[in-house]
Amino acid sequence: MWGVYFDTQPFFVGTTAILGRMSRRAYYGPLAPLRARDLRPVALPGKRWIRVRNRMAGIGAEELSLVHLDVDPRVSPVAAPRPRRLYLGREVVGEVVEVGPGTQFLRVGDRVAYQNDQSCATREIEPPCRHCAAGNYALCENRYLPGPQAIGGGWSEEMVLHERQVFLIPDGLTDEQAALVEPTAVALRAAMRRLPQPGETSMVIGAGTIGLLTTQAVRALGPEGTNITVLARYPFQVEMAARMGGDTVLYDEDLAVAVARLTGGQRFHSRFGADLMIGGFDTVYDTVGTSSTLNQALRWTRAGGTVVLVGNHLATLRVDMTPVWHQEIAIVGSRAHGAETPPPSRAALVGRDRAGRESTFQLAARLLREHRLTPERLITHRFPAHEVRRALAVARKRGEHRAIKVMLDMRDPSGLDQPVAEVLTEEVQA
Numbered sequence: 001m002w003g004v005y006f007d008t009q010p011f012f013v014g015t016t017a018i019l020g021r022m023s024r025r026a027y028y029g030p031l032a033p034l035r036a037r038d039l040r041p042v043a044l045p046g047k048r049w050i051r052v053r054n055r056m057a058g059i060g061a062e063e064l065s066l067v068h069l070d071v072d073p074r075v076s077p078v079a080a081p082r083p084r085r086l087y088l089g090r091e092v093v094g095e096v097v098e099v100g101p102g103t104q105f106l107r108v109g110d111r112v113a114y115q116n117d118q119s120c121a122t123r124e125i126e127p128p129c130r131h132c133a134a135g136n137y138a139l140c141e142n143r144y145l146p147g148p149q150a151i152g153g154g155w156s157e158e159m160v161l162h163e164r165q166v167f168l169i170p171d172g173l174t175d176e177q178a179a180l181v182e183p184t185a186v187a188l189r190a191a192m193r194r195l196p197q198p199g200e201t202s203m204v205i206g207a208g209t210i211g212l213l214t215t216q217a218v219r220a221l222g223p224e225g226t227n228i229t230v231l232a233r234y235p236f237q238v239e240m241a242a243r244m245g246g247d248t249v250l251y252d253e254d255l256a257v258a259v260a261r262l263t264g265g266q267r268f269h270s271r272f273g274a275d276l277m278i279g280g281f282d283t284v285y286d287t288v289g290t291s292s293t294l295n296q297a298l299r300w301t302r303a304g305g306t307v308v309l310v311g312n313h314l315a316t317l318r319v320d321m322t323p324v325w326h327q328e329i330a331i332v333g334s335r336a337h338g339a340e341t342p343p344p345s346r347a348a349l350v351g352r353d354r355a356g357r358e359s360t361f362q363l364a365a366r367l368l369r370e371h372r373l374t375p376e377r378l379i380t381h382r383f384p385a386h387e388v389r390r391a392l393a394v395a396r397k398r399g400e401h402r403a404i405k406v407m408l409d410m411r412d413p414s415g416l417d418q419p420v421a422e423v424l425t426e427e428v429q430a
């Protein structure tokens with residue numbers, strides 16, 4: 001069984017961090033924490049565990065920053081207990097090929113997507129913690145309890161995991177759509193954290209996969225006529241942002257001037273570079289999460305408005321927080337997915353629990369089937385599994401390659417062990 005993982009041993013991380021400053025090849029070299037290896041076959045570790053043979057997987061921003069060591073080791077999530085191997089690939093669809101004798105929800109042949117890490121459900125804890133009881137497994141208070149961990153991720157030939165870690169894909173979705181239910185759910189949760197009210201304006205910072213899908217999610221679930229402005233970084237993102245529902249796409253202009261013009265905001269400057277806007281957007285979704293974008297988000301939100309922080313960049317930021325009190329701006333975080341209560345007027349009531357909730361994945365799959373969300377339009381590149389390093393290099397240099405979503409076809413991982421030097425030569429020639 002082939003698998004791609006990140007080796008968390010400090011020696012490899014530290015050495016590659018130093019070498020990476022000299023050449024980006026170091027991130028794919030023999031000392032890099034990124035490993036593509038044959039893994040020892042394992043038996044199912046529990047009665048409700050299953051084996052999934054992967055078909056299609058996507059490359060996400062989180063994996064890109066991990067592989068390229070764009071992570072500040074001082075940020076708090078880094079303190080969480082972690083296994084020595086972090087299997088990569090969260091956006092994935094595969095087929096169940098083996099089930100444990102106590103499996104309740106799945107059968108061999110079912111098509112499933114990876115949904116969540118360990119939680120009360122996967123640890124079979126009754127009663128579940130308050131977050132799991134509300135469907136928000138990503139916030140589970142028991143998620144770091146010791147116990148068996150999943151083996152293999154989306155960029156592996158197979159995954160061995162608890163049946164409650166996956167989502168059963170409904171009929172009518174292609175494999176590519178099914179693999180992209182995960183980022184779609186991330187965007188839906190971001191939109192649901194603060195949906196615009198009638199007549200409100202919103203801005204989405206970032207036009208990568210999550211930014212574009214957040215734009216589409218706000219369009220799909222927000223009130224009719226919601227005005228959405230998208231801030232793009234590359235020219236090739238501009239057209240896509242418009243196709244995904246952006247009314248206005250800002251790119252390469254004096255952004256503060258453009259925001260003041262769009263929102264009727266008043267700007268004040270000081271000669272030391274301070275910039276204040278009175279007025280602005282009702283809601284800003286920051287899908288990038290750097291110091292620069294969060295500063296923009298806080299400055300361009302009207303008094304009493306909300307900034308939704310979607311981009312989980314693992315870095316300590318340098319941010320002017322004064323708008324939070326000076327303009328009474330709320331910052332709301334959004335983490336992965338869980339359960340949502342979509343507005344009843346724009347969604348049918350099927351598939352909801354007694355509290356009117358629906359899992360974010362279920363909502364994503366439903367909107368995908370209704371063609372109201374179209375993540376598959378964002379696919380720009382497809383690579384066979386064994387070209388994972390090349391795929392990563394393309395996804396990282398997305399401006400140069402005009403890449404939005406890069407997919408890996410996991411059905412033929414043969415050749416994954418080809419010498420690193422060969423892969424790098426190809427990468428340089430590409």
Ligand SMILES: [Zn+2]
Nearest residue numbers: 120129132140
């Ligand atoms: Zn829990």
